[in-house]
Amino acid sequence: MNLRNILVTSALTIIFLNGCEYTPTGTNHREIIIEEPSISININNAVEEIYVWGTKQMDYSFSLENRSLELVEFYLGDDLIYTSGQAQGSFFFNSKQYPSATYLFSIFGYANSGTGSLADIFGAEKLIFELAIPCIIDNEPPAPIEFVDISVSNNQLSLMWNKYNGGPFMRYRLMRGKNVGTSYMSETEIATLGNPMDTVFIDPSYLGGDAYYRIILVTENGPGMGDFFHFQTAKPGFLDTQDIYLSAIELRWNACTFEQNFGRYTLYRDGDKIFETTDMLDTVVIDNSAQFGDEIEYILETKPEVLGSPIFSVLDTIEKFIGVRTENLSKLVYNESLGSFYTYSYGELRRLEAGTFQTLASLPIESEAAYFCFGISPNGEIAYLLRFWQDQGYLLKVDPLSLSVEEIFTTNSLLGYNGRGMNNGISVSNTNSIAFPSFRETNNQNWGAGVVLLDMNDPVWYETFNQGYATIATISGDGQYLIAYESLYSIGDHTRTLIANLGGPGIFRDDGSQLIVINANNISVYQSSGFLNIREIATPELLRYPMMDPATGYLGGHCRENEKYLIYNLDSGVRLFEIPVQSFGRYSLYHSNLYCNNFYLPLPDSEND
Amino acid sequence: MMKMKFYHLIFVFGLVPILYANNFSQLSIRASIGQGSYKMTDLHDLLDEIIGDYAAEGIALEATSDFPAYYTTQIQLLKYITPKYQIGLVWQHRSTGARLHYSDYSGSILIDIFVNSEAAGFKNIWTVSNRGKLKFESYLQLSGIFSNLHFSNEITVFDEGLKDEFTLKSIGIGIEPGISTTAVLSRLSISLNLGFQQCFSRPLHFTSNKEATLRVHNREATADWSGPRTGVSVGFSF
Structure with missing residues (x-):
């Protein structure tokens, strides 16, 4: 086996050894169905808008269906006002740093997607939600409601x-x-x-x-x-009633109708409480302490049961008086023969018909009112007046009916000084004699007051009573007697003879045949001739400003202490009327009426007369 | 992909002198292919731990491969010492692996564990009986085991990807007794064998740092190749 084969074998061996290398295989894929998320967002339970004022606590919560909120941002307009990582919470928003207006309030939230995917788990997949809602910032005072x-x-x-x-x-x-x-x-x-x-x-x-x-x-x-x-609505208030009393005033008012609220009535007379009741139907009061001569202010106050503020009381005011209101009859003089009144006011002397007060004649005449005096003879045929104007005193004779001026004298031509009359007037006799208290200031010599007696058939002055103070000077209708300085004189031809010191004021009855003298506790009736006392009538106190009504012959006078005006029948000595009056005031008894200021009280026929 | 490795060269350049030294007499070479099943206890535990960790995150990883039995290859260079006893060198290669996988519309997680080993050692074969051309043998194989574990973890979410991989090594020894039968056909022979290998390994450690070992369930993990072995081999006698 050669080397080449060995090498080939070795190469094949290596290839063989490494020829079957394992490789892992397989997949695991999951299909994920993504459903539309159902998310609810709550911000202060607002539905259509958020109403914000001052520093507002904003409560929020998000329901994210098992998703985890990562971040939420709250915007007002473009301003980021709060961020949080909590799905529920609250924060305070100071709206006063924004002008009052409507803004867009936006919420941007970020959460995991909730799909369960890898991207969701690794945070690469987000659920973004948002809400935009109008936000009304109102830091202005509210509009009033009506x-x-x-x-x-x-x-x-x-x-x-x-x-x-x-x-x-x-x-x-x-x-x-x-x-x-x-x-x-x-x-x-x-x-x-x-x-x-x-x-x-x-x-x-x-x-x-x-x-x-x-x-x-x-x-x-x-x-x-x-x-x-x-x-x-109609309030508890006084009803108009006619007085039927000489010495009392009847007050009636309509009842309160708010029974649940009613507390009490309180009645005041000239500021003083005179009556109070909690009976809502008790609506009549007779004021037995009323006085003639002036009007009286009555106030009815109706108070509620609860709530004590004075503004809840219902007030009604009425002016009531005893008698009848008329025009102001200043310097009133009455003449029974003519059935006429004479009055002077506002620079005019007028003659009025008794009963109707209809003006029958008038005379414009300028005078300082304090020094104007008018007198008429009992038979109604002769009338004089005194005027003082521009520092000059005058005596005028006028026609009693037409008030036409018949003669004019200066007091200086008659008296030798620039005299003027006094409030007490002129007394005129049927014989054309006059008497009046006079005031003079022409010079230091003879300065003072006195009584003047003049026979106008042959005006000759003589100074008779310069005692330095004024008094009442009354001449009898027949012209034979004079009362001055509480003394009775007989009048002769330019002479006067003292008959008696009376010890009090005196007035003539009829034409002067009788004389009435007022003393501290009685009225004495005398026969003028010989000053023979005929009758004594006891009085509780001194009758001031005694006056005899020419129409009835009754004598009246003012008891200041007892605040009564007493009227007597001189023939029977019976006190006919006791009329409550004020301690001040001047009262006149004329024509079966008692006068004071601009009121008069008709006197009924007396059963005792 | 097959790669030429350093120990392959050692095997080749070690084999050549041996062959020349013996003048190829009484030598035979066998190439064997078989199948081995591997215990891999620690690595199974590793898979379970990874799956458990991902499950805790809500990711249902699934093992699509789980260290299955797989082919083994082996080269044997044997020499008859006696007519009934052979001894020789053996070189064995084997591999297995595992895959953990999960994917959905948004991405995937792919974990591949590839593990192989080279076993080099000695093999002793005793012929028990001869029945014509069939020989019945028993054998005992002793080898050193060089294991490699390659771990890769690739995560892809949408267009973004992240991959992490590393390699571990370990050494061990194995002893495999078994029986075989061989049909002798002139210079060629065909053998069938059945055995069981018991392995003893050192912990798997990182290549860059031998002190850093793989730990599973708080213990050092090994690549346990123990398991039954079967195979068929073709031999050539010089």
Whole structure:
């Protein structure tokens, strides 16, 4: 065997040894069916939009069907605001760094694909999901909400408004207002409702009348101030009633109809409480302490059972008075013979028909009112007036019916000084004599006050009573007597003779045949001739400003201490009327009426007369 | 692919002097092909461990090949010392392997383990009886075993791929008793043999670092070629 064969054999051996090399084979391929993933994304339970205000906690969760979330990114617009690797969690979003507007809130999430494939396992295959939802950032105060209905049902006031559907709700504040003046509304909170679903409120404070309501919607972004809504129903208020009393005032009012809310009535007279009741149907009060001579302000306050704020009280005011209101009859003079009143006001002397107060005649005449005096003789035929104008005193004789001026004198021409009359007026006799208290200031000499007696048939002045203070000067109708300075004089031909010191004011009865003297506790009736005492009538106190009604002959006077006006029948000595009056005021008894200011009280026929 | 290896050259250049030294007298050469089944306990465990590891990741790797029985080739150079006793050199080559595979629409994982060995040693053959042209023999083969394990792991996901491979080696010894029958046809002979090889190997270690060994289930792994052997050989007597 040669070498060549050996080598060939060796080569074949090597080939043989290595000719059957094993090679692993086989495959294991899996078919994977990829199903559409079902993923749910929740962000603050929002459905169509996210409403954000202030710093908002954003709660999120993702249901990924056994997939593992790797990363989720939250964007507001293009701004990345939060990232997380958790499928559920929350974060705080400060919306105040963005202007209030609607943005796009986007969520981008990355999870494994969940197919179970190699790529899924090795992270080369991802499931990417996203959600875009409008995000409304609202950091502005809310728009106010208004009432949709305010009505009364079952005697209760029901307020209803639209539910607030916006964000950061905190509460409804229900306010009730009341006009204070013309431009200011005082308001009080009557309810706070913390549930936005509460949109109806029964007002337990409403008792009728005017009420103003509004809702303040309070949110975390501030309040939304609603406008006041005015609501009105009939309120508990005074009814017009006619007085039927000489010494009392009847007050009636319509009852409150809100029985559930009613608390009490309180009645005030000139600011003082005079009546209170919790009986809703007790609506009549007779005020027995009312006084004649001025109007009285009554206030009816109706208060609710609950809620003590004063603005919930319903107030009604009425001016009531005893008697009848008329025009202001200042410087009133009455003449029974003519059935006329004379009054001076606003620069005009007028003659009025008694009973109707119809103007029968008038005379424009300028005078300082304080010094204007008018007098008429009892028979109604002679009338004089004193005026003082531009520092000059005048005496005018006027026609009692037409008030036309018949004669004009200056006081200086009659008296020798620039005299003027006093409030107490002029007394005129049927014989054309006059007497009046006079005031003079012509010079320091003879300065003061006195009484002037003039016979106008032959006017001669003489100074009789310069005692330095004013008084009442009354001349009898027949012209024979004069009362001045609480003394009785007889009048002769330019003479006067003292008959008696009366000790009190005196007035003539009839034409002067009788004399009535008023003392501290009695009324004395005298026969003028001879000053003979006829009758004494006891009085509780001094009757001030005594006056005899020419129509009835009754004597009336003002008892200041007892605040009464007493009227007596001089013939019988019976006290006919006791009328409550105020301690101040000037009262006049004319024509069966008691007058004061712009009121008069018709006196009924006396049964005792 | 067949490759010329260093020990092949040693075999060839060792065989030539032997043949010349003996002047080819009483020499025969046999080429044998057979089939061997291999125990490979540690490598089976290695497969189980890999499958388990991937299963934990959710990947259902499956062993499509699992160190199956495979062909063995063997060259024997024998010399009759006595009429009933032969001794000679033997060179044996064998290979097997395993594949773990998984694929879906997105990619694949392919793990191939190829393991082979060269066994060189001595073979003693005793002729038990002659029945005409048939001889019944028993044999005992002692050999050193040089094992190679090539591991490759290729992961492909979509268009991206990653491949990792390394080679391990180990040495061991094997002893194979067996019986055979040979039909002698002039200079040619045909033999059938049946035996069992028991192997004892050192742990598989990396080629770059002999201290780094393959560990499976926390123990050093070996390539255990133990198993029954069958084969048929064709001999030529010089």
